[in-house]
Amino acid sequence: MIRTSRRRRRSDGAARRVFQLAALFTFVITVLIIGTLAVDAWGFLSKLADTPDGLGSLTAIGWFPRRGLYDIGTLVVGTLIVTGIAMLVAVPLGLGAAIFLSEYARPRLRRYVKPLLEILAGIPSVVLGYFAIAVINPDIVVNLFSNASKAFTLMAAGIGVGILTIPIIASVAEDALRAVPHALREASSGLGAKRSQTTFRVIIPGAISGIVAALILGMSRAIGETMVVAIAAGAVGGGLFQLTPLQPGQTMTGAMAALGFGSDQVAGDNLAFESLYFVGLLLFVMTFLLNYLSDRLVTRFREVY
CATH class of the missing domain: 1.20.5 (Single alpha-helices involved in coiled-coils or other helix-helix interfaces)
Known part of the structure; x- marks a missing residue:
């Protein structure tokens, strides 16, 4: 012993x-x-x-590193536009899928649907990027908006990123919904509540911390997506500051990919290449703050059963 x-x-x-x-x-x-x-x-x-323009280059008109124009606002706004469109696509579809799988789908159907979501999460982003410029932009964006660019748009990139984000939100939110004790469902049904009433008044409030975490994780995924944006958003050589999603644009990840791949704006200008570290630091800070916010919200709204 x-x-x-x-x-x-x-x-x-x-x-x-x-x-x-x-x-x-x-x-x-x-x-x-x-x-x-x-x-x-x-x-x-x-x-x-x-340099002659000094730090004023950070507020110049547009992001054109080879010309010495480093307007970080152009990248931030482009990133927020793509992320916003992605969340408009991913949140209703992802949460809807999570609620269906958790509360309405039969076990046999759930066994088939859940792997399909996981397959969607495994699609290479470069494939979805080309799908965005081959299908999403010409067949959806251009048909809905006559003034949209025929080749590349931030909206097509946002829809593509949203499709990639759906499985993350759906998977995390479904786990949170299924973690709510079954006794709460039985108690609600015993009081005469319909399934929809139980879902929206008991289950979702009980899983709100996990749902919030799913949304913020999805947002972090959307902000950090690179290949879909680099392919579908266009504006590889740089971009002007704009608020419309119907034209080509530049995002933080797209700019870093272009610089990292040795694209045109890097040639002959070392300072342009070094700007990707500054953009990368800002991107890291944004995602860190989102993850920190997610952790705080989960702690704030966590239900103890």
Whole structure:
């Protein structure tokens, strides 16, 4: 017994050290990423301050790095437009799918539908990007809006990103809905409530923390999507500040992809390439704040059963 107890303590200690090393490794990698982005972003700002236009280039008209125009507002607004359209597509469809699978679908049907959502999540984003310019833009956007660009639009990119975001929202929200105790459903039915009343007045309020987390995770996914935006939004060489989603545009991830791939605006201008670190730092801050907000909201509205 004593020998077995010692062996168990040694194995527990070894497992604890392995998990500690894994957590430390994750922390170190995160710090290195943040540090690299911060140092290189500061280097970009320092070099930009020494140019004739100085930091005023950050508020210039449009994002054209090779010309020395680094209007970050153009990228932020383009990102928000794409994200907003994506959420308009993904939220109703994702939540609708989650509610159906959790409360209305029969077990046999759920076994078939749930894998289909997972397959949708596994579609390569580059494939969906070409689907956006081959189908979504010409057959949907152009037909609905006569003044839309025939080739590339931020709206087509947003719809494509929304399709990619649906499985995330649906999966996380469904898990939250199914985590609500079945006793609450039985109690509501025992009081004479219809299934729809139980769903919207009991189940959804009981799962609100998980639903909020699903929405914010979906938003983070939409903000960070790259290939669909890089292909479907157009404006690879840069873009002017605009508020319409019916024209080509530039987003933060799209600009980083173009710079990282060695596209035209990088050629012959090292400062243009270094701007991607500044954009990457801003993108990291945005997604970090969204994830932090998600964690706070989940803690704030969490139901204890």
